Amino acid sequence: MASPLSYDAQWVTLANRALLRIGSEQISTLDEGVPRANYCSQLLPQAIETVYSSYHWRTASKRVQLAPLADAPAYGYAYQFALPSDCALIRSVECDGSYSISDNKILTDSVAVYVSYLALPANPSDMPVVVRDLVVRQLAYLISMPILRNDGASNRLLQEYYQAYAQAVAKDGIAQYQDDEDHPWYDENR
Secondary structure, eight states: OOOOOOOOGGGHHHHHHHHHHTTOOOOSOTTSSSHHHHHHHHHHHHHHHHHHTSSOOGGGEEEEEEOBOSSOOSSSOSEEEEOOTTEEEEEEEEESSOEEEETTEEEESOSOEEEEEEEOOSSGGGSOHHHHHHHHHHHHHHHHHHHHOOHHHHHHHHHHHHHHHHHHHHHHHHHHTTTOTTSTTOOTTO
8 A cells, every 4th residue: 555654854864873783974955966865765765664563563553444435336335434644464354244445445235444554753753762673774775775786785784684573573572462361371370
């Protein structure tokens, strides 16, 4: 899903951390006009969307009831509901009967639709540290290709991203079950 969010000045710190990872000079703004700033500006949304759509990050989870759109779908269903503009990944859809997802809309005959989804961050402080680090690593990999033009360096950055990703997923999974008596590890008789 394409992001309608604006990645402005508050995101420069993340872009500069990615530039440091590839050994490049830092920037003052994302619209500075130099190639490295242009690459960061163009590829930052992709880096964020890649990270947020790759795993069900518990800290990015939202639940909403969708409002029906005024127009009915062209055919097949009675109602259509627009997905939230910050939706990176749908976790679940609850409605009566069947539904279909098309063009960022949920089509259904149900009058009520509830969605659990992962929300894209509005600013860097919305992201947990481990997820922010993943965005930096993903952006470093993406900008390394046009800036460094070195497949070996880009491949190394991608491997570092995958290693950090595995650690972040493990941390997220462990944190999800802290103090959770329903977790399969829990045994009150121990």
